[in-house]
Amino acid sequence: MNSAVFFGLSTMAYIFAMILYITYLAFRKQEVGILATTITIAGFISQTSAIFLRWGEFADLSGMGILKSAPLTNLYESLVFFVWCLILGYLIIEFKFKNRSFGAFVTPIASLMLAFIDLTGVSKEIQPLVPALKSNWLLAHVTMSFFAYATFALSCSTGLMYLILTSKKRNEGSYFFWTITFGISFVVLVAMGIDLLAFKVAVKPDVFIQSYLFKASFLNPSTTIKIISWVMAFTTGILIWRYGLLLNSIVRKFNVTVEMLDEITYKSIAIGFPVFTLGGLIFGAIWADQAWGVYWSWDPKETWSLITWFIYAFYLHGRLLKGWRGKKIAIVAVVGFVAVMFTYLGVNLLLSGLHAYGSG
Amino acid sequence: MEHEKKTIVDKIWDLCVSIKFAIVLFVLISVTSIVGTVLEQKGEPSDNIQILSKLFGESLAPHLYAVSEKLGFTDMYHSWWFTAFLMLFSLNLVLCSLDRLPKIWRLIKEPMKPMNVEQLRKLSIQREITIKGKPDTLKNEIKGFLKLMHLNCAETVGDNGYQFYSQKGRYSRLGVYITHLSILIILVGAIIGVRFGFKGYLNLPEGETSSMVFKSEEQEFPLGFDIRCETFQVDFYGNSDMPQEYRSWLTILKDGKEVLKKSITVNDPLTFNGITFYQSSYGMIPNGLERGVFLFNVASAQSEKTVLNLRYGDTFQIPNTSITGKIINFSPAFKMDEHGHTSTYANQMNNPAVLIDFSEDGKYKFSGWILKRYPGTWILPEGQRVEFNDYWGVEFTGLQVRKDPGRWVVYIGFFLIAIGLFIAFFTSHRKIWVTLVEEKNNTRVIVGATANKNKSVFERKIDKMISFLSKKQEGGK
Numbered sequence: 124m125n126s127a128v129f130f131g132l133s134t135m136a137y138i139f140a141m142i143l144y145i146t147y148l149a150f151r152k153q154e155v156g157i158l159a160t161t162i163t164i165a166g167f168i169s170q171t172s173a174i175f176l177r178w179g180e181f182a183d184l185s186g187m188g189i190l191k192s193a194p195l196t197n198l199y200e201s202l203v204f205f206v207w208c209l210i211l212g213y214l215i216i217e218f219k220f221k222n223r224s225f226g227a228f229v230t231p232i233a234s235l236m237l238a239f240i241d242l243t244g245v246s247k248e249i250q251p252l253v254p255a256l257k258s259n260w261l262l263a264h265v266t267m268s269f270f271a272y273a274t275f276a277l278s279c280s281t282g283l284m285y286l287i288l289t290s291k292k293r294n295e296g297s298y299f300f301w302t303i304t305f306g307i308s309f310v311v312l313v314a315m316g317i318d319l320l321a322f323k324v325a326v327k328p329d330v331f332i333q334s335y336l337f338k339a340s341f342l343n344p345s346t347t348i349k350i351i352s353w354v355m356a357f358t359t360g361i362l363i364w365r366y367g368l369l370l371n372s373i374v375r376k377f378n379v380t381v382e383m384l385d386e387i388t389y390k391s392i393a394i395g396f397p398v399f400t401l402g403g404l405i406f407g408a409i410w411a412d413q414a415w416g417v418y419w420s421w422d423p424k425e426t427w428s429l430i431t432w433f434i435y436a437f438y439l440h441g442r443l444l445k446g447w448r449g450k451k452i453a454i455v456a457v458v459g460f461v462a463v464m465f466t467y468l469g470v471n472l473l474l475s476g477l478h479a480y481g482s483g
Numbered sequence: 484m485e486h487e488k489k490t491i492v493d494k495i496w497d498l499c500v501s502i503k504f505a506i507v508l509f510v511l512i513s514v515t516s517i518v519g520t521v522l523e524q525k526g527e528p529s530d531n532i533q534i535l536s537k538l539f540g541e542s543l544a545p546h547l548y549a550v551s552e553k554l555g556f557t558d559m560y561h562s563w564w565f566t567a568f569l570m571l572f573s574l575n576l577v578l579c580s581l582d583r584l585p586k587i588w589r590l591i592k593e594p595m596k597p598m599n600v601e602q603l604r605k606l607s608i609q610r611e612i613t614i615k616g617k618p619d620t621l622k623n624e625i626k627g628f629l630k631l632m633h634l635n636c637a638e639t640v641g642d643n644g645y646q647f648y649s650q651k652g653r654y655s656r657l658g659v660y661i662t663h664l665s666i667l668i669i670l671v672g673a674i675i676g677v678r679f680g681f682k683g684y685l686n687l688p689e690g691e692t693s694s695m696v697f698k699s700e701e702q703e704f705p706l707g708f709d710i711r712c713e714t715f716q717v718d719f720y721g722n723s724d725m726p727q728e729y730r731s732w733l734t735i736l737k738d739g740k741e742v743l744k745k746s747i748t749v750n751d752p753l754t755f756n757g758i759t760f761y762q763s764s765y766g767m768i769p770n771g772l773e774r775g776v777f778l779f780n781v782a783s784a785q786s787e788k789t790v791l792n793l794r795y796g797d798t799f800q801i802p803n804t805s806i807t808g809k810i811i812n813f814s815p816a817f818k819m820d821e822h823g824h825t826s827t828y829a830n831q832m833n834n835p836a837v838l839i840d841f842s843e844d845g846k847y848k849f850s851g852w853i854l855k856r857y858p859g860t861w862i863l864p865e866g867q868r869v870e871f872n873d874y875w876g877v878e879f880t881g882l883q884v885r886k887d888p889g890r891w892v893v894y895i896g897f898f899l900i901a902i903g904l905f906i907a908f909f910t911s912h913r914k915i916w917v918t919l920v921e922e923k924n925n926t927r928v929i930v931g932a933t934a935n936k937n938k939s940v941f942e943r944k945i946d947k948m949i950s951f952l953s954k955k956q957e958g959g960k
């Protein structure tokens with residue numbers, strides 16, 4: 124059996140678990156909940172084995188010894204590791220807080236990310252490493268960064284749930300914030316889905332993401348399609364704003380208190396922040412120092428990590444201020460994860476499209 | 484007194500020591516940095532105008548560029564205002580910490596005092612339970628529990644019972660200050676590096692020695708010693724063109740004497756006299772064919788190998804035969820298509836090959852390409868071998884050169900911030916008071932406790948103790 128089989132199994136398990144968690148949320152049948160947890164754990168075990176198998180395959184291929192061959196060297200492997208951390212974090216919360224409701228939130232993220240990998244055709248090949256990537260610091264850097272990203276993802280979802288639960292008036296700032304965040308994520312996902320259909324299925328290019336992102340909608344050469352896309356996007360936004368309170372009643376079914384959400388948000392960040400500082404910023408700097416002799420060069424990826432760090436510093440300090448607890452600080456937690464996403468994907472996909480060096 | 488008017492100085496001080504100001508600075512630094520990641524820093528104006536026109540349209544771009552240039556956004560991390568942000572940030576950090584440190588220090592140093600029951604009931608963690616038996620019988624048990632939690636307790640005897648109290652992790656409150664201090668240390672280290680260090684580069688051909696490096700195209704920097712590149716080599720993954728490792732063998736010479744020899748690779752630099760050389764690139768020396776030396780091992784079918792060092796155009800003889808060879812062509816990246824057409828596909832030593840004309844007794848026999856990567860090409864039709872080992876002296880190694888006296892300061896900062904964050908987030912200052920009050924033949928156990936972090940963990944431990952005590956009571960019934 125090779126790693127691909129186990130990766131496939133775990134993807135299917137997470138998708139199946141997602142359906143079960145949502146069913147559980149709707150009907151509150153204990154057995155369904157237990158089955159959902161069991162399948163998530165099975166998926167997690169399978170994914171863990173897959174990661175270790177791939178590790179071995181990589182070590183064989185590169186002949187570099189186990190330590191330097193951790194499968195964390197490209198977009199595909201890092202996405203897989205991110206999902207792994209996310210599921211691990213979720214399972215811990217499920218056991219600690221004895222609450223399964225978050226499963227309906229987290230398993231869709233996991234499934235979506237794994238599906239995203241399959242659909243976009245991100246390269247799954249085991250690629251040999253270029254010399255600069257052969258460093259133990261890099262391994263620690265990547266592992267810890269993704270661990271931190273996963274904790275930030277959790278804090279983002281609990282932060283959003285907090286906002287959904289506490290914002291009940293349509294003219295409130297926090298209500299605007301979460302509906303707009305939701306709206307934009309939704310529209311971006313749909314636009315990417317359309318890109319997939321339009322280019323992956325119809326045109327079948329070799330490289331997908333960089334060159335075709337939003338070309339089927341917002342960046343289409345045809346002005347008509349552009350206008351239609353924007354109109355649709357705004358309509359979606361307004362619909363979500365108008366009917367957002369429906370989501371409020373759904374989240375209320377989760378059986379979670381706002382205090383609990385606030386606590387999980389803080390706890391996740393309180394774990395993620397030091398790990399990110401050490402692994403993301405410091406180990407990254409040490410690695411760069413060894414490879415190129417500069418620990419900090421203000422390149423876009425580094426700068427965005429720093430911005431992310433400042434936003435979470437904002438979160439931690441904001442909690443110490445009177446009048447900032449609650450909704451305001453939950454917004455900061457959500458914005459923090461937007462910065463994480465941008466650091467991780469946006470810098471490569473969007474900024475590099477602007478800059479000349481990105482074509483390489 | 485509270486309504487006394489604050490002077491301007493007071494107000495400025497209050498601003499400088501406030502966390503609010505820190506947050507404002509976080510936001511300012513972040514938002515301006517975003518602009519810095521969109522515009523290319525120190526880039527060509529045309530590149531940045533192109534970026535701006537992609538974002539805002541052709542017509543606006545030149546104007547926006549002019550504005551950004553004026554404001555310093557095209558080299559913003561060196562602009563006066565970004566430096567000012569960082570200075571305000573440091574000032575805020577210093578003053579804010581100094582402002583609060585005395586209070587925190589008092590909290591740390593303050594000895595614990597016994598508390599009465601009313602006071603205990605106001606603490607953030609509190610539990611009460613009634614247990615059979617006199618306080619005396621419970622005394623040692625409670626002490627034992629506190630020991631289990633690594634709390635060494637003091638004891639007082641009150642009017643109607645005992646009180647035990649204890650604290651742990653007082654210094655955990657300093658974690659935040661260590662964190663803040665280390666951010667300053669890192670900044671100081673960075674300033675030292677910029678002020679007293681330099682960055683340069685050196686493209687050093689194989690076999691050559693240099694006593695200086697380049698800070699920029701025109702500006703040289705004397706090293707104070709000599710550095711020689713003995714040889715340079717790239718290894719590839721299998722027969723692919725994907726480099727697996729590049730390595731330079733370097734020698735440091737002082738007053739003509741060798742003092743240090745080391746081979747460096749990416750991620751494994753060489754440091755001498757505070758100056759570090761990093762492997763960063765490599766390439767072919769332009770028009771370097773004449774200065775290069777071919778390293779061959781040649782042998783006839785029976786004889787031993789002979790080592791030959793040859794130059795482009797040289798003729799050599801295979802020992803014990805009358806066969807001679809003349810090097811007539813070289814390709815660093817040789818390619819032959821299915822029709823036998825040859826070409827060079829890269830200007831790097833990906834697949835070095837030499838073309839040799841072979842003659843016997845002065846008469847032309849045949850010509851053949853011999854490839855370094857493919858030992859199959861080393862064997863001539865009659866069994867003689869011409870092993871192509873290297874073409875030395877035609878490549879240069881690209882070195883990044885850096886002197887950074889602030890680097891160790893930065894690393895100390897890194898180390899401290901790791902410790903500081905660990906203390907700040909994963910340890911806590913815990914205090915507990917346990918009062919035993921006699922009630923007829925029973926004892927009322929009143930627990931009050933506080934923790935500045937991770938309260939729920941401490942609560943759970945206390946609950947364990949309580950539940951154990953109550954179980955014991957059931958058992959005793």
Ligand code: HEM
Pocket residue numbers: 433436439440443499500501502504505572575576577579580583659662663666907
């Ligand atoms: C990016 C730089 C900074 C980082 C990474 C940082 C980090 C931290 C951390 C981790 C905490 C503990 C938070 C918690 O317990 O939840 C903290 C607390 C604090 N920070 Fe910062 N900080 C930074 C900058 C500043 C600045 C510039 C100030 C100056 C005003 C400041 C003032 C404080 C104060 C007063 C506390 C609260 C201490 C307490 O009451 O527990 N911080 N900081």
